[in-house]
Amino acid sequence: xxxxYKSTRDSELxxxxxxxxxxxxxxxxxxxxxxxxxxxxxxxxxxxxxxxxETAYAVMKQFLTDFTEEELKDCISGAYxxxxxxEEIAPLVKVGETYFLELFHGATIAFKDMALSILPHLMTAAxxxxxxxxxxxxxxxxxxxxGKAALAGFADVEGTRIIVFYPKNGVSPVQELxxxxxxxxxxxxxxxxxxxxxxxxxxxxxFEDRQLAEELGEKGYQFSSANSINIGRLxxxxxxxxxxxxxxxxxxxxxxxxxxxxxxxxxxFGNILAAYYAKQMGLPIGKLICASNENKVxxxxxxxxxxxxxxxxxxTSSPSMDILVSSNLERLIYLITGEDSGKTKELMEGLKxxxxxxxxxEMTAKLGDFEAGFATEEETRDCIRSIYQETGYxxxxxxxxxxxxxxxxxxxxxxSGKCVVVSTASPYKxxxxxxxxxxxxxxxxxxxxxxxxxxxxxxIEMPQAVxxxxxxxxxxTLECDSKQMQNMVKSLLNM
Ligand SMILES: *Cc1c(COP(=O)(O)O)cnc(C)c1O
Numbered sequence: 001x002x003x004x005y006k007s008t009r010d011s012e013l014x015x016x017x018x019x020x021x022x023x024x025x026x027x028x029x030x031x032x033x034x035x036x037x038x039x040x041x042x043x044x045x046x047x048x049x050x051x052x053x054e055t056a057y058a059v060m061k062q063f064l065t066d067f068t069e070e071e072l073k074d075c076i077s078g079a080y081x082x083x084x085x086x087e088e089i090a091p092l093v094k095v096g097e098t099y100f101l102e103l104f105h106g107a108t109i110a111f112k113d114m115a116l117s118i119l120p121h122l123m124t125a126a127x128x129x130x131x132x133x134x135x136x137x138x139x140x141x142x143x144x145x146x147g148k149a150a151l152a153g154f155a156d157v158e159g160t161r162i163i164v165f166y167p168k169n170g171v172s173p174v175q176e177l178x179x180x181x182x183x184x185x186x187x188x189x190x191x192x193x194x195x196x197x198x199x200x201x202x203x204x205x206x207f208e209d210r211q212l213a214e215e216l217g218e219k220g221y222q223f224s225s226a227n228s229i230n231i232g233r234l235x236x237x238x239x240x241x242x243x244x245x246x247x248x249x250x251x252x253x254x255x256x257x258x259x260x261x262x263x264x265x266x267x268x269f270g271n272i273l274a275a276y277y278a279k280q281m282g283l284p285i286g287k288l289i290c291a292s293n294e295n296k297v298x299x300x301x302x303x304x305x306x307x308x309x310x311x312x313x314x315x316t317s318s319p320s321m322d323i324l325v326s327s328n329l330e331r332l333i334y335l336i337t338g339e340d341s342g343k344t345k346e347l348m349e350g351l352k353x354x355x356x357x358x359x360x361x362e363m364t365a366k367l368g369d370f371e372a373g374f375a376t377e378e379e380t381r382d383c384i385r386s387i388y389q390e391t392g393y394x395x396x397x398x399x400x401x402x403x404x405x406x407x408x409x410x411x412x413x414x415x416s417g418k419c420v421v422v423s424t425a426s427p428y429k430x431x432x433x434x435x436x437x438x439x440x441x442x443x444x445x446x447x448x449x450x451x452x453x454x455x456x457x458x459x460i461e462m463p464q465a466v467x468x469x470x471x472x473x474x475x476x477t478l479e480c481d482s483k484q485m486q487n488m489v490k491s492l493l494n495m
């Protein structure tokens with residue numbers, strides 16, 4: 001049976017999975033959600049022996065029902081190949097009592113590769129299936145990692161162009177260099193004067209501009225998104241939760257059916273929402289623990305029922321989580337309203353207008369699967385150092401935020417369930433923050449000057465992605481004000 005997608009702001013609308021991927025965002029500004037949550041129909045006994053690619057097929061076929069078996073398997077094998085530096089794709093590493101699910105073994109060494117290495121394949125298959133002749137223009141706002149992963153995925157993919165906007169002073173030096181050195185005849189990278197939220201709302205405004213969409217159509221272009229608002233990014237992210245569970249079973253760390261907790265360093269709420277989808281499909285997940293940095297808008301939301309972005313935007317050492325408007329929360333809000341698109345729309349308009357909204361007690365009662373915590377900058381540093389001193393394992397700053405929150409949760413809840421901490425980036429991406437946390441003496445060094453030290457300390461081989469940067473040439477120097485993004489897009493497309 002075909003699974004169709006509806007908009008969080010209009011339950012009447014129905015599109016196929018491939019149409020939802022092509023569009024990115026619903027025309028009413030809502031996000032696409034499956035009309036009904038599919039069920040994981042593979043027994044744990046079978047999952048246990050599956051490769052990452054086989055697991056990906058078992059999960060994704062339940063969501064992307066209008067793709068044929070051959071199409072989907074081609075997408076999967078094209079994505080999860082030797083671009084990853086390990087055949088496991090997403091290794092689960094036990095460190096002390098905690099399991100780290102390492103999602104940074106892809107081409108750009110952050111977890112965005114897990115979805116963005118397959119999205120271009122899904123997008124081109126979807127375009128064929130829907131007889132799209134237009135060139136697809138991928139517009140992306142990035143807090144640092146999505147941008148590079150999307151650029152790497154879409155570079156020189158026929159029938160597509162990609163334009164990435166990043167906050168000029170809001171990404172790490174390695175992240176910036178990764179983007180500005182990207183090759184490809186169809187790629188553009190623009191630094192904006194503003195923060196990630198400015199970039200994201202600028203991109204959303206461009207998507208919602210009907211007149212621009214018409215002008216674009218006349219020129220033979222249509223927009224789509226590589227941000228996690230695209231359901232084509234969320235679905236591949238469900239896979240690694242299933243894979244991690246199967247690995248725990250295979251390694252005899254858990255009994256079949258035993259619930260595990262997952263701790264997710266959160267920004268736009270995409271990764272943790274994928275875990276929630278996995279749970280809804282039937283995967284035995286106990287608590288979903290949302291970890292924030294000092295931009296703790298989600299922590300406050302889970303504690304008080306009020307989402308309030310009216311606060312100072314803090315630049316932290318975990319820049320990919322420096323976000324005050326977590327787009328994917330809308331999909332969770334929609335579920336806890338009882339799939340009421342009118343109510344969801346009202347709340348989201350409150351967010352746009354006043355910067356805040358509050359949910360009802362009835363809705364709050366449906367959030368029992370979630371826990372939340374946050375780490376200050378000091379706690380993040382302390383966590384990196386103490387894990388290193390106790391075990392020799394080196395985590396990046398984002399993963400450390402989650403590891404800190406994991407410890408906090410264990411301490412206060414007394415819950416002895418197994419915890420999987422989602423590791424979202426390689427420490428090489430944030431070399432200076434990581435090395436300074438381990439030893440204050442590195443404080444005055446530059447990121448790139450610390451790579452060799454990091455190798456010596458961590459024993460992790462320098463990833464190819466980092467080696468490539470050392471000699472690469474910066475190709476992109478465009479900058480614009482966050483209010484000028486639409487004009488920038490038009491000029492890049494010669495409109
Ligand atoms: C994007 C990102 C996050 C946040 O993930 P969301 O899906 O936006 O919540 C966390 N850590 C790293 C390293 C990231 O790149």
